[in-house]
Amino acid sequence: MTIGGVTGQDLGRLTLNSVKNIFSVDLEEWYVVEALASRYARDDWASLPSAVVRNSLKLLELLNRHNVKATWFVLGWCADRFPDLIQEIFASGHEIGCHSFYHRRVDLMGPNLFKKDTEQSINAILKATGVLPYGYRAPSWSINASTPWAFEILAEMGFLYDSSVFPIKHDIYGWPDGPRHLFKMEFGNGRTLYELPATTYRALGRNIPVAGGGYFRHSPYWYSRKVIRALNDAGHPVVFYIHPWEIDPQLPRVDGLSAIQKFRTYGSTDILRIKIERLLEDFSFTTASNHMQLFKKRRIGFE
Numbered sequence: 001m002t003i004g005g006v007t008g009q010d011l012g013r014l015t016l017n018s019v020k021n022i023f024s025v026d027l028e029e030w031y032v033v034e035a036l037a038s039r040y041a042r043d044d045w046a047s048l049p050s051a052v053v054r055n056s057l058k059l060l061e062l063l064n065r066h067n068v069k070a071t072w073f074v075l076g077w078c079a080d081r082f083p084d085l086i087q088e089i090f091a092s093g094h095e096i097g098c099h100s101f102y103h104r105r106v107d108l109m110g111p112n113l114f115k116k117d118t119e120q121s122i123n124a125i126l127k128a129t130g131v132l133p134y135g136y137r138a139p140s141w142s143i144n145a146s147t148p149w150a151f152e153i154l155a156e157m158g159f160l161y162d163s164s165v166f167p168i169k170h171d172i173y174g175w176p177d178g179p180r181h182l183f184k185m186e187f188g189n190g191r192t193l194y195e196l197p198a199t200t201y202r203a204l205g206r207n208i209p210v211a212g213g214g215y216f217r218h219s220p221y222w223y224s225r226k227v228i229r230a231l232n233d234a235g236h237p238v239v240f241y242i243h244p245w246e247i248d249p250q251l252p253r254v255d256g257l258s259a260i261q262k263f264r265t266y267g268s269t270d271i272l273r274i275k276i277e278r279l280l281e282d283f284s285f286t287t288a289s290n291h292m293q294l295f296k297k298r299r300i301g302f303e
Contacts, residue, residue, distance in 0.1 A: 021228070021238040022196070023063070023070040023285035024097075024163065024212075026137060027056055027078055027086075030245035032103040034140045034172050035261040036254060042102055045077070049252055052078055053085050055244035060089055062273070066280040069093050071288040073137040073163070076101030076121025083128035090129040095287040097135035098122060098159075105142040106164070111149050118157060134289050138164035141173040141198065151195070152187050161194040163239065163288060167207050168200060180207065181236065182292070196288055199238045201227055212241035217268040221275050225282055232283070237291060240279070247273045 029052045031040050040048060063070055072089050074096055079086045090096050100106075101121035106114055118136070125133050136159050143150050143164035154162055167178040183195040200207035209215040210227045228238050245251060249270040257265070 019232040019235065019237050020284045020286045020291065021211075021232070021240055022288050022291050023068055024137070024239060024241045024288060025056075025059060025070055025072045026075075026099055026241060026243050027052065027072050027089075028075040028099060028103060028139075028243060028245075029078065030248070030251050030265075032075065032139075033243075033245075033265065034105075035257070035265050037103075039254060042077075046081070051245055051248055051251060053082055055248050056085055056089070058247060058273070059242070059244050059276075060092060060094075062276060062280070063094070064092055066277075068280055068285045069095070069287050069290070070285065071095040071097050071135060073097040073099035073135070074121075074125055074133075075099045075103055076117075076124040077103070079121070079124040079128045083124075086125065086128040090131070095135070095289050096125055096129055096131070096133055097137060097163075097288070098125060098133040099137050100139050103139040105140055106138045106150050107142045107144055107147050111153060114150060115153055115157070118153075122157070132158065134160045135196075136162050136164065138162075141166035144173070144175040145177070151185055151193050152191075155185075155187055155191040155193040156189075159193065161196055161288065161292060163196040163198075165195055165197040166200075166209070167197055168209050169206075176207065194292060196239060196292075198241065199231065199236075201231060211238045213243070213246070214264055214268075216240070216242075216275070217246055217272050221278055224275075224279075228283060238283075239288075240285070242272075242276065245269075247276070 029050060031048050072094055074086055098121050101117045104117055136154050141164060165178040166174050167176060167180050168174045169176045179195055179197055180200055185193045185195060199211040200209050210224060216224050231238055246269055251266060
């Protein structure tokens with residue numbers, strides 16, 4: 001199988017008695033989201049009201065109370081500005097991954113700028129925690145069929161896995177033909193990189209998103225639980241993702257947004273924390289790197 005010209009192997013499903021899902025957090029400020037990307041220049045970020053510390057700490061307390069370790073894909077700009085926050089998350093036993101430095105879309109950057117941005121983020125994370133990140137997640141799921149070069153650059157930079165592919169059709173992002181399950185990529189230089197895509201399920205010939213962001217926030221919990229349980233029963237761990245700003249109903253209001261932009265940014269933020277609480281009670285979770293170690297140990301023939 002190939003994705004974007006990169007050869008690899010779809011690793012399919014786990015054969016486990018008890019499936020552990022992956023809980024991931026895209027740690028970023030509220031104003032870097034795609035719906036607001038054209039509103040605020042990066043030079044203005046430092047002057048905007050910050051919400052990332054208070055909301056990350058609320059989310060951290062929630063995860064720690066349920067004894068769940070998560071993978072936090074950290075925006076390098078936030079690691080540079082709030083190193084104590086990143087250190088506290090790391091010291092609590094959570095995994096720290098890379099979420100770029102300036103939240104630039106990968107599909108709007110060339111290879112050189114992508115590498116420079118990623119290096120800057122790695123350095124900020126290293127300074128805050130003392131360790132290098134194993135995993136990468138692109139802003140706005142922006143690694144797709146037009147950017148296969150990004151995988152090889154990540155492998156060359158020492159990343160072990162990527163979690164940037166969302167195999168759906170969407171007006172902002174998506175790679176409908178991308179892999180739906182853990183995928184091992186092999187490059188001519190002998191390097192490898194694992195892709196851990198966002199979770200979808202198949203219905204009416206389409207990939208349907210379910211496990212994170214607005215898809216989880218706006219859906220009734222009974223529906224999300226039913227689909228996640230069905231995926232787990234079939235041996236498929238779910239990659240759940242969330243942003244700290246999504247649990248904050250007091251986010252600053254931005255004038256002039258379209259109805260869909262308001263819905264995506266502010267909708268259901270008042271109930272999301274309660275839904276996450278129920279999710280953590282109903283399902284088991286681990287970090288992305290721990291998940292792949294389990295996969296290596298329990299799947300015959302996995303290298």
